[in-house]
Amino acid sequence: MNETLASWIRESKRIVFFGGAGVSTESGIPDFRSVDGLYNQQYDYPPETILSHTFFMRKPEEFFRFYRNKMLFPDAEPNAAHAKLAQWEAEGKLTGVVTQNIDGLHQKAGSKKVFELHGSVLRNYCMRCGKFYGLDHIMHTTGVPKCECGGTIKPDVVLYEESLDNDVVNGACAAISEADMMIIGGTSLNVYPAAGLVDLYRGNRLVLVNLSSTPQDRRANLVVHERIGQVFAELP
Ligand code: CNA
Numbered sequence: 001m002n003e004t005l006a007s008w009i010r011e012s013k014r015i016v017f018f019g020g021a022g023v024s025t026e027s028g029i030p031d032f033r034s035v036d037g038l039y040n041q042q043y044d045y046p047p048e049t050i051l052s053h054t055f056f057m058r059k060p061e062e063f064f065r066f067y068r069n070k071m072l073f074p075d076a077e078p079n080a081a082h083a084k085l086a087q088w089e090a091e092g093k094l095t096g097v098v099t100q101n102i103d104g105l106h107q108k109a110g111s112k113k114v115f116e117l118h119g120s121v122l123r124n125y126c127m128r129c130g131k132f133y134g135l136d137h138i139m140h141t142t143g144v145p146k147c148e149c150g151g152t153i154k155p156d157v158v159l160y161e162e163s164l165d166n167d168v169v170n171g172a173c174a175a176i177s178e179a180d181m182m183i184i185g186g187t188s189l190n191v192y193p194a195a196g197l198v199d200l201y202r203g204n205r206l207v208l209v210n211l212s213s214t215p216q217d218r219r220a221n222l223v224v225h226e227r228i229g230q231v232f233a234e235l236p
Pocket of ligand 1: 104
């Protein structure tokens with residue numbers, strides 16, 4: 001067990017976690033940038049093109065083919081990292097999870113205060129009438145999913161070129177700026193504006209738990225280049 005990390009967890013009262021796709025790789029969901037992640041596979045278009053607003057509007061069939069194949073993991077279960085964060089929140093020592101993930105696994109593990117910067121695959125809305133649809137509807141249809149009103153159903157995920165939800169960003173900013181400890185984990189910190197939010201943390205317990213190095217490694221007070229599920233499983 002990492003003793004420094006463990007003692008900071010014991011002593012802190014307002015921990016905030018900031019995470020990304022690496023939090024869910026141990027649940028079987030590939031990330032974007034690791035060797036076996038989505039960016040190292042071959043498609044007709046690069047993932048960041050397919051996952052852009054322009055592409056969604058111009059080629060929705062292609063978008064949904066990729067999306068259903070590569071972005072939806074309905075059977076994935078939370079791992080030890082998700083579980084530990086939910087435990088700390090229940091114990092009253094963690095004030096929020098700020099995540100770039102869209103898989104809903106933090107809530108599945110029991111976390112309540114989750115700021116989903118990039119939305120969630122579990123929510124989908126008709127672009128014409130606003131009717132809500134769950135993940136099941138996307139899973140059990142083919143082609144471009146249509147609402148009963150005839151409108152196209154769009155996942156409530158933030159595509160490239162789209163802006164983040166103001167309320168979610170404000171909540172995340174408040175939690176980060178009031179935190180007495182921040183753990184950044186499983187993110188390459190490459191996607192903006194999300195990655196810029198970590199600059200709001202001003203304390204001296206900034207911990208980075210990530211397999212590869214990140215632009216924040218030099219600023220962090222503690223850097224752990226190991227699997228986050230394994231690291232968190234051993235923490236109090
Ligand atoms: P990324 O750019 O793919 O980076 C992931 C980082 O996690 C890399 O630096 C890896 O080294 C690291 N990593 C991978 N596995 C582990 C592990 N077990 N323990 C510790 N570190 C690990 O992903 P980011 O989240 O930084 O990029 C932001 C994108 C990815 C967001 O917009 C997400 O919506 C999007 N995404 C989300 C999911 C998901 O919801 N599970 C999956 C794939 C991509």
